[in-house]
Amino acid sequence: MATLPHGPRGLQAAIVDLDGTMIDTVGDFELALGGMLGELGLPGVSRGFVLETIGKGSENLIRRTLAEVGADAARFDVALAAYQRHYLAINGQRAAVYPGVVEGLARLRGHGLRLACLTNKPGAFAAPLLQAKGLADAFAFVFGGDAFPRKKPDPLPLLETCRALGTEPARTLMVGDSENDALAARAAGCPVWLVTYGYNHGRPVSTVDADGTVDRLDALPLD
Numbered sequence: 285m286a287t288l289p290h291g292p293r294g295l296q297a298a299i300v301d302l303d304g305t306m307i308d309t310v311g312d313f314e315l316a317l318g319g320m321l322g323e324l325g326l327p328g329v330s331r332g333f334v335l336e337t338i339g340k341g342s343e344n345l346i347r348r349t350l351a352e353v354g355a356d357a358a359r360f361d362v363a364l365a366a367y368q369r370h371y372l373a374i375n376g377q378r379a380a381v382y383p384g385v386v387e388g389l390a391r392l393r394g395h396g397l398r399l400a401c402l403t404n405k406p407g408a409f410a411a412p413l414l415q416a417k418g419l420a421d422a423f424a425f426v427f428g429g430d431a432f433p434r435k436k437p438d439p440l441p442l443l444e445t446c447r448a449l450g451t452e453p454a455r456t457l458m459v460g461d462s463e464n465d466a467l468a469a470r471a472a473g474c475p476v477w478l479v480t481y482g483y484n485h486g487r488p489v490s491t492v493d494a495d496g497t498v499d500r501l502d503a504l505p506l507d
Contacts, residue, residue, distance in 0.1 A: 296451040298392050299442060299474070300423075301460035302403035302410055303338060304482030306385045306501070307417060309405075311378025312371065313338050317349060319370035320363060326353045336486035339462050341404040341429045342367065368406070375409055376416045382481065388501025389422040395506050397457075400445050404429035404436055404464070424449065437467035442474055459501070463487070466494045477504060 303309045313334050321328055329352055337348045346364045350357055392399060399422055403410050407428025414420040425448050427441065434440045446456050458469035461482020469476035470493065478484075478494045479501060489497055498504055 294455055295395070295397055295457050295475075296455040297398040297400065297446075297449045298457040298459055299400050299402045299445050299449075300389070300392075300501075301458075301462075301465050302401055302405055302413070304461035304484070305382075305459060305465075305479055306389075306401075306419060307379050307381055307413065309379045309413070310334055310338065310483070312374060312376065313345075315374050315378055316367055316371035317345075319374075320346075320367040321349070321353065323366050323370075324355070324359065324363060326350075326355050329353065332486070335483055339404060339464055339483055339485060341435050342406055368408075371409055376413050379413065379417070381417050381419065382479075382501070384500030384502040385419070388504060389419065391502055391504070391506055393422060398449050398451070399423050400425040400427065400449055402427050402436070402441055402445050406430050436464045437471075439468050439471035442468050442472035446472070446474070459504070461489065463492045466492045469494075 300306060314331060318328055329349060333352055337345055346360060346367055350359060350363055401414060401423045405428055407430055410428045411426050414426060427445055429435045432441045432444050442458060446453050453473040456474050458465055458474045458476040461479050462484040466476050466478060476494050477496045477498060478489050478492060480489050480497050480499050
């Protein structure tokens with residue numbers, strides 16, 4: 285198995301993605317989008333479409349969804365507001381923590397690493413979800429997609445998260461499930477490992493330039 289850059293003793297912290305990395309939230313997305321589309325009198329979308337589209341922020345998801353169902357792009361503001369209302373109402377109802385996540389976070393912290401959750405999910409969704417699923421206490425910081433002027437795959441959120449953690453990017457591990465996470469990490473100068481079970485916009489994670497992959501979060505080569 286490949287090893288972590290610098291070895292585990294060289295790392296100072298880890299930044300962990302949320303959707304598709306720690307929690308399987310596709311059911312929540314389906315439910316919230318269904319509520320939004322029904323409210324607007326629009327047809328539904330498939331689970332496959334949801335899996336391919338999530339991960340780049342709510343704004344991208346809503347624009348893509350309106351285009352998918354043939355709706356006028358001018359309905360974006362109304363659609364986004366409806367989606368956010370529906371998502372807040374159901375947040376976590378159809379979401380489940382992936383196997384190995386609780387143990388993986390404990391292992392990372394056991395190696396003396398400070399943890400931050402960095403997601404493109406709005407902060408108003410992310411923080412309550414982590415709390416509801418019993419994961420919030422693992423993190424020194426939780427930054428949503430609206431915390432910074434730009435979202436992953438831009439490197440800015442990672443650089444700002446490293447600044448908050450007080451760590452060097454080269455010694456701050458990014459753990460995610462998609463090309464978004466890998467591109468942001470590469471541009472920020474962070475090592476990056478990806479889980480194999482996430483979303484990655486419907487494409488195999490093996491096609492992404494990363495330092496390594498694991499089938500479970502607790503399988504990161506820390507020892």
